[in-house]
Amino acid sequence: MKQHGVDTPTKKPAGSAGNASRRKFLGMGAVLGGLLTACQTTDIGEEKGPSPLGRPLRAYGERSANETSQRFMRPGKHPELGATRTPLQDSHGMITPSGLHFERHHAGIPDIDPAEHRLMIHGMVERPLIFTVEEIRRLPSVSQIHFVECAGNGGGEWGAKTAPSAELSHGLASCSEWTGVPLRLLLEEAGVKSGASWLLAEGADACHMQRSVPLDKALDDVIVAYGQNGEAIRPEQGYPLRLVVPGFEGNMNVKWLRRIKVDDTPYMTRNETSKYSELQDDGTAWIFTYPMDAKSVITYPSGGHKLNSQGAHEIRGLAWSGRGTISRVEVSTDDGGTWQDAELQEPRLPMAFTRFRIPWSWEGGDVVIQSRSTDDTGYVQPPTAALIEERGTKSVYHHNGIKAWKVNADGSVTNADA
Amino acid sequence: MKQHGVDTPTKKPAGSAGNASRRKFLGMGAVLGGLLTACQTTDIGEEKGPSPLGRPLRAYGERSANETSQRFMRPGKHPELGATRTPLQDSHGMITPSGLHFERHHAGIPDIDPAEHRLMIHGMVERPLIFTVEEIRRLPSVSQIHFVECAGNGGGEWGAKTAPSAELSHGLASCSEWTGVPLRLLLEEAGVKSGASWLLAEGADACHMQRSVPLDKALDDVIVAYGQNGEAIRPEQGYPLRLVVPGFEGNMNVKWLRRIKVDDTPYMTRNETSKYSELQDDGTAWIFTYPMDAKSVITYPSGGHKLNSQGAHEIRGLAWSGRGTISRVEVSTDDGGTWQDAELQEPRLPMAFTRFRIPWSWEGGDVVIQSRSTDDTGYVQPPTAALIEERGTKSVYHHNGIKAWKVNADGSVTNADA
Secondary structure, three states, X not given: OOEOOEOOOOOOOOOXXXXXXXXOHHHOHHHHHHHHHHXXXXXXXXXOOOOOOOEOOOOOOOOOOOOOOOOEEOOOOOXXXXXXXXXXXXXOOOOOOHHHOOXXXXXXXXXXXXXXXXXXXXEOEOOOEEEEHHHHHHOOOEEEEEEXXXXXXXXXXXXXXXXXXXXXXXXXXXXXXXXXXXXXXXXXXXXXXXXXXXXXXXXXXXXXXXXXXXXXXXXXXXXXXXXXXXXXXOHHHOOOOEEEOOOEOHHHOOOOEEEEEEEOXXXXXXXXXXOOOEEOOOOOEEOOOOEOOOEEEEEEOOOOOEOOOOEEEEEEEEXXXXXXXXXXXXXXXXXXXXXXXXXXXXXXXXOOOEEEEEEEEEOOOOEEEEEEEEEOOOOEOOOHHHHHHHHOOOOOOXXXXXXXXXXXXXXXXXXXXO | OOEOOEOOOOOOOOOOOOHHHHOOHHHOHHXXXXXXXXXXXXXXXXXXXXXXXXXXXXXXXXXXXXXOOOOEEOOOOOOOOOEEEOOHHHOOOOOOOHHHOOEEOOOOEOOXXXXXXXXXXXXXXXXXXXXXXXXXXXXXXXXXXXXXXOOOOOHHHOOOOOOOOHHHHHOOEEEEEEEEEEHHHHHHHHOEOOOOOEEEEEEOOOOOOEEEEEHHHHOOOOEEEEEEOOEEOOXXXXXXXXXXXXXEOHHHOOOOEEEXXXXXXXXXXXXXXXXXXXXXXXXXXXXXXXXXXXXXXXEEOOOOOEOOOOEEEEEEEEEEOOOOOEEEEEEEOOOOOOOEEOEEOOOOOOOOOEEEEEEEEEOOOOEEEEEEEEEOOOOEOOOHHHXXXXXXXOOOOOOOOOEEEEEOOOOEEEEOOO
């Protein structure tokens, strides 16, 4: 077949290069040399006559049947009460696909008709207000890319670190573009009374999830969100309305939001006293430890991956901080002996995932790789030992220690601490 | 029910404010006054006893059954050969949900097994190369948020403007976070020979879509992408590999990419001569008109919407430029008589959608609204009349004229030019 003088790829290219020239791949010398070993023996396929037309258009797209990455779900009797995790080991960029955003429900996902749903603002306000979803959608809006991270993310890292994958160690964190109305606007219209300092946010799920939120945060950057990654928030992320509390522990980002009560005291609800508080060795507990401190995790290669050849690989990962913008990520490939700065993907946004990358050549053998992030407050992600020295091991929450993976001689990747 | 001293929302708030105080909503005086008329007569529902547990976790999420926004598909005999459009009138923020990214196929969507797919780079290169998808995924990568816009987007706007909605007038444009390897790296490894100035990109669909790409663009910012919005590219966007040619007409962002041939001449393929070229009144045609010029469209309110009350609304829209970053969007609500600067959502990224917003009060009656964008080259989106004066009306491509919607006295919104 000839068409407009264009060659068709029916034959293996005559000039196919050998290993020697391939070792100059990308100007990195031998770094990427091992990568292309297979190239010589493959081609892009013989033409087999006219191709049939492909699949037709459709009104709402789905992923390829060849893509099977999914949220991990621990088997259990009550799947309404548990969590699923984002498969970070398969992730690209900073946006989490909405279908793979982690879930953490305390009473399942309510089935809410947005036409019937209401948001009430009351308590210490001049003018109690009730909004329909349609009214909320008409108000002045913003779109912000933020992560949401469960306070319990990495909880298994306090003790024996057995998580076999980034999904199981760090997958209770995801990042979306959220669209909604700044809560500040709603509170200004309601007229917050003098002396108010807190609010209670409540969900419409069966357990009526309740969390206290400091008023100064509410007036700063909190969003009453109805949009996620360009469409309506997904049911499991709070459809039709959720609170987005940038950088604060996930549980405060109340889903299926139906009520905000302004007050002069926190509410000491179950999910900020018996849960989502941090028990110390002396029997006291830290409460209201809201911001998620700077953290990072290598997503490739990470637990469960299998490197099928030595040579060039790109180490990739995600870093985030609940206190601001990621300013630096360092990577070690010698068990913490030395550290190199990774490249940070722009735009780096506050309280959002930042993708980091660094070239690496696997020369075989056992290698321990890890990352540590720094945010624009100057805070550096600590080793787990430092966290334990400060806080003990009685709490499962707010673990942001450095995470290590081990590339084994056979190419398998496992938890370095397992 | 009392729980930890927290009131439950079983009763209508006693202090519910009347219209008079509502008119101060958000400090905008009467601007938002009309919005809250309905609030007094609604509440958030009586408690009906204990709520049942909601729906359980699932491995891959889907949107609510209440959300029915979909890609418009024109009925026809050959749905493999047509297009679907992004419902921009329902959009939030800058990311297009992958399920709603527009489609334009010339021979349907091929069903490709990524394990069998190959990308060949040959022609005027020192070392022809063939890559597996797995090899591509190992290489140094980038993630960039870019729009893709069909050159024919807005084609109906050259003549009688009858499109009843933003989807039908402007929905052949979408915006995603794309992840992949810079094409420059692949070309550097292949070793582009002296004298080369073009390349041919070819898809693996049944028509073997072919487009010529200038080498300088290929070496600048073109990506061989495998990721879209955090997961693998969707089948209808080129799974497993597509070219992303930032800012250039959509057709050049070759999907199901299988071959790149480097040469010293463009290939004059069917889709850059008989199609995707711009016929002028004198019978000549413009070809290789690649960048999509600065454009914008108001997405709310837009054709098909129905305003159910006067008073405050937020006019929202999307702006983009294939030549750089959007620096300004102006909105007129008096049929072009006066223009006001809209607020631009940050981050503003090159060759990406930028969401713009401006408060507006509908005081009833007929109102014509429109937007015009400016990019950082200083180029200002022109009126359609100026486009026609320059280029005539024989081409359907590259229409970026100012778009007007008419809010009618009954609240319906229609094409202002229909």
